[in-house]
Amino acid sequence: MPTLLSRISTQPEIAEFLRWPGDFELDRADHVEPVHLASGARLEGFAGDGSGGTFFFCGEGGDERAVLYADSEGSAGLIAVGLRELLQLLFVVPWWRDCPSFTEAESRAAASEFLEDMPDLADLRDRAAAALGLDLPTESEALQRLRQRSSQASQDYILILTSEGTPYEPLFGE
Numbered sequence: 157m158p159t160l161l162s163r164i165s166t167q168p169e170i171a172e173f174l175r176w177p178g179d180f181e182l183d184r185a186d187h188v189e190p191v192h193l194a195s196g197a198r199l200e201g202f203a204g205d206g207s208g209g210t211f212f213f214c215g216e217g218g219d220e221r222a223v224l225y226a227d228s229e230g231s232a233g234l235i236a237v238g239l240r241e242l243l244q245l246l247f248v249v250p251w252w253r254d255c256p257s258f259t260e261a262e263s264r265a266a267a268s269e270f271l272e273d274m275p276d277l278a279d280l281r282d283r284a285a286a287a288l289g290l291d292l293p294t295e296s297e298a299l300q301r302l303r304q305r306s307s308q309a310s311q312d313y314i315l316i317l318t319s320e321g322t323p324y325e326p327l328f329g330e
Contacts, residue, residue, distance in 0.1 A: 233327030
């Protein structure tokens with residue numbers, strides 16, 4: 157059975173939706189600098205964004221592993237447990253980085269800018285989600301899950317800048 161990642165890479169409509177508005181590209185898996193997890197667990201970059209951020213799987217396993225996001229400015233944090241959960245976030249709240257307080261008001265403000273440029277966003281999202289067999293949470297559920305994940309700042313998910321031995325800052329300023 158093909159993995160979600162392979163299904164995305166072979167379905168241009170889904171890959172394009174994730175590229176924009178999701179700012180998630182499978183061909184940008186290299187991070188801007190050498191990093192590792194404080195726990196010593198495996199860290200595998202699998203996608204990136206246009207600003208130099210990277211999505212990493214943490215630990216051993218497949219696409220059910222925890223997903224850590226690191227931006228290019230020295231902040232990182234856990235944002236999902238498993239690729240399916242990450243994709244749900246990217247489909248429902250692709251502007252998640254503009255929601256530091258995890259509120260629907262922040263999300264609506266960010267969404268209005270996206271919807272001006274992409275009025276058919278909901279239709280494109282629904283088609284892409286259906287093609288992957290994803291059930292989508294509500295906006296509120298996606299933001300609550302992101303809040304919960306980002307607060308799990310255990311040693312397992314602390315990203316270290318290898319050259320300096322210093323930890324990245326929390327992604328949401330916790």
